[in-house]
Amino acid sequence: MADQSTTGVPIELRKVTKAFPGGGEPAVRELDLNIPAGEIVVLVGPSGCGKTTTMRMINRLIEPTSGDIVIDGRSSHDIDPDRLRRNIGYVIQQAGLFPHMTVAANIAQVPKMLGWDRARIAERVDELLTLVGLDAEAYRDTFPRRLSGGQQQRVGVARALAADPPVLLMDEPFGALDPISRERLQDELLGLQDDLAKTIVFVTHDIDEALKIGDHIAIMKAPGHIVQYATPAEILTNPADGYVEQFLGAGSSMRLLRLTKVGDIEVDQVPYASEDADAAAVLVEIERDGRGYALITDGMRRPLRWVSAEQLQGVEGPVGSAGDAITGTLGHRMTLQDALEALLNADNDVVPVVGRRRAYAGALSLSTVQNAIQAIKTRERERRLHRNHPGGSG
Amino acid sequence: MTLWEYVEDRWDLILFETAQHASMVAQCVLVAAVLGVLIGVATYRRPRLASLATASSGVLFTVPSLAMLGLLIPALGLGVAPSVTAIVLYALLPIIRNTVVGLQGVDQLVVDAARGIGMSRGRSLTRIELPLAWPVILTGIRVSTQLAMGIGAVAAYVSGPGLGEQIFSGLARLGGANAVNSTLTGTIGVAILALLFDGCFVLLGKLTAPEGPLSRRLTTGGVRG
Numbered sequence: 001m002a003d004q005s006t007t008g009v010p011i012e013l014r015k016v017t018k019a020f021p022g023g024g025e026p027a028v029r030e031l032d033l034n035i036p037a038g039e040i041v042v043l044v045g046p047s048g049c050g051k052t053t054t055m056r057m058i059n060r061l062i063e064p065t066s067g068d069i070v071i072d073g074r075s076s077h078d079i080d081p082d083r084l085r086r087n088i089g090y091v092i093q094q095a096g097l098f099p100h101m102t103v104a105a106n107i108a109q110v111p112k113m114l115g116w117d118r119a120r121i122a123e124r125v126d127e128l129l130t131l132v133g134l135d136a137e138a139y140r141d142t143f144p145r146r147l148s149g150g151q152q153q154r155v156g157v158a159r160a161l162a163a164d165p166p167v168l169l170m171d172e173p174f175g176a177l178d179p180i181s182r183e184r185l186q187d188e189l190l191g192l193q194d195d196l197a198k199t200i201v202f203v204t205h206d207i208d209e210a211l212k213i214g215d216h217i218a219i220m221k222a223p224g225h226i227v228q229y230a231t232p233a234e235i236l237t238n239p240a241d242g243y244v245e246q247f248l249g250a251g252s253s254m255r256l257l258r259l260t261k262v263g264d265i266e267v268d269q270v271p272y273a274s275e276d277a278d279a280a281a282v283l284v285e286i287e288r289d290g291r292g293y294a295l296i297t298d299g300m301r302r303p304l305r306w307v308s309a310e311q312l313q314g315v316e317g318p319v320g321s322a323g324d325a326i327t328g329t330l331g332h333r334m335t336l337q338d339a340l341e342a343l344l345n346a347d348n349d350v351v352p353v354v355g356r357r358r359a360y361a362g363a364l365s366l367s368t369v370q371n372a373i374q375a376i377k378t379r380e381r382e383r384r385l386h387r388n389h390p391g392g393s394g
Numbered sequence: 395m396t397l398w399e400y401v402e403d404r405w406d407l408i409l410f411e412t413a414q415h416a417s418m419v420a421q422c423v424l425v426a427a428v429l430g431v432l433i434g435v436a437t438y439r440r441p442r443l444a445s446l447a448t449a450s451s452g453v454l455f456t457v458p459s460l461a462m463l464g465l466l467i468p469a470l471g472l473g474v475a476p477s478v479t480a481i482v483l484y485a486l487l488p489i490i491r492n493t494v495v496g497l498q499g500v501d502q503l504v505v506d507a508a509r510g511i512g513m514s515r516g517r518s519l520t521r522i523e524l525p526l527a528w529p530v531i532l533t534g535i536r537v538s539t540q541l542a543m544g545i546g547a548v549a550a551y552v553s554g555p556g557l558g559e560q561i562f563s564g565l566a567r568l569g570g571a572n573a574v575n576s577t578l579t580g581t582i583g584v585a586i587l588a589l590l591f592d593g594c595f596v597l598l599g600k601l602t603a604p605e606g607p608l609s610r611r612l613t614t615g616g617v618r619g
Contacts, residue, residue, distance in 0.1 A: 061510055086512035096507030100525050100604035110511050143605050159511065169510075 008199030028224030050224030089160030267362030415556030426485035434493025477554030492534025496527030
């Protein structure tokens with residue numbers, strides 16, 4: 001049970017409306033939203049657009065006026081609200097930890113309500129602290145006040161995950177943190193999600209956070225409706241209307257760079273060979289490729305040197321130590337933005353890309369990045385056309 | 395006769411009256427604490443009801459204690475009944491007010507988190523809100539105790555139990571033998587009792603502070619054997 005964690009379930013909002021008594025315009029108006037299982041869906045918009053209200057209706061902290069919310073095929077209306085909430089992790093701004101309880105006791109609250117025995121709870125608490133990157137021995141018995149904001153929020157996440165719920169609601173969880181902690185916790189959340197595959201509904205007013213975290217993003221506008229619901233790349237390349245464009249602000253292409261990993265684009269395939277490869281054969285390879293150079297790697301395919309056709313002229317037998325040592329490599333998990341930064345600072349026009357175990361995976365140049373961005377934009381445009389004329393001739 | 399000789403002479407009586415006084419104050423404050431916290435819990439979520447509760451106990455507060463005791467005689471007669479009733483009524487105000495203020499002062503984010511992870515209203519109240527409001531409530535009880543000490547002494551006016559008897563009988567015989575000694579004994583006795591009670595509250599406050607030893611035992615003990 002402990003090693004097999006529960007993965008996400010789908011959530012469906014059907015014509016959900018929330019009107020507060022005496023509040024005039026409804027806070028949320030006939031909202032439809034399909035949240036696929038195991039995805040992070042971000043609700044983003046300016047304050048007062050109804051995003052928090054929408055999220056709080058999922059665990060019934062706010063009761064919808066009309067409409068239905070279906071979680072894993074069951075209408076949330078038919079489940080006792082307290083029991084419903086014990087199966088939905090809840091993370092809020094500044095963590096909302098119970099200040100009079102130790103870290104362990106904070107995390108233990110939901111398992112306790114579910115009637116777990118002490119030994120199992122203690123084991124789970126340590127497991128979770130390790131999972132969120134805190135040393136269990138050091139932090140278990142401390143009080144929240146003694147933790148930094150980032151550490152508190154880690155405990156907040158651990159508390160939400162305690163009973164291994166399929167769904168997590170996160171209400172501006174990193175809003176109160178400094179930019180560095182925020183970035184780090186975002187990365188860690190994404191890392192966790194790779195393993196856990198929960199269904200996460202994430203509320204933020206920060207579009208950059210939304211673009212980074214979300215598998216899908218719902219851009220909301222007051223009074224309580226969704227203007228665009230799409231993947232980050234689609235929102236960047238094809239904003240639904242002026243409101244979304246304004247909300248995105250300038251720099252969509254730069255954001256696309258930040259969103260795309262080096263491994264996601266087609267990198268250049270420069271010929272490569274190991275040190276003991278025959279120089280003449282490498283030369284033939286270079287001439288066939290037409291670029292005029294090749295990469296020399298070690299036995300584990302790790303890049304060592306660039307070698308040009310001229311440098312290989314007249315070399316007999318193995319390549320050996322011919323060529324110029326490389327000055328750096330790019331990881332395939334780097335964002336294109338970071339890669340671009342590295343390319344601009346590099347001594348060569350072309351920098352090798354390495355994948356797992358630092359093995360050669362391709363090469364990147366400024367023009368490759370440029371072409372990749374163009375390709376993404378074209379692809380999104382074609383997808384849009386295709387969607388507007390489904391099954392159309394031509 | 396010096397004061398010391400007076401005390402030595404009537405040691406048994408004075409000790410008895412002191413114990414009576416302490417017991418009366420302790421019991422009245424206990425009743426007031428239970429009632430006051432209950433009223434506070436029942437009203438703190440509804441601002442109008444909460445201000446009604448504090449306002450009406452505030453009105454009671456403005457009635458002079460001697461008048462209050464006198465007014466209670468027709469209904470309750472003399473002795474323990476009017477004394478206890480008056481003390482409880484006076485002790486209520488600080489407890490109700492501090493319970494309401496304490497509960498309303500609990501960080502809404504924390505209450506939201508408690509509800510959000512699936513705690514029922516009652517569980518959130520007993521596990522989260524009351525423990526967090528406790529230092530403020532305890533301060534209210536402490537103030538009430540000091541108040542009850544003084545009113546308990548005045549209660550001798552309606553033949554109530556306790557050290558007030560020493561004070562009133564002394565005042566009645568002013569100029570007579572041992573009148574001053576009697577009054578002083580009663581007054582000093584009440585003062586010493588008040589200090590002792592206050593000391594107990596300081597200790598209790600330290601033990602039950604949100605991060606204090608008792609809370610640590612309760613919260614961590616629940617998780618780890």
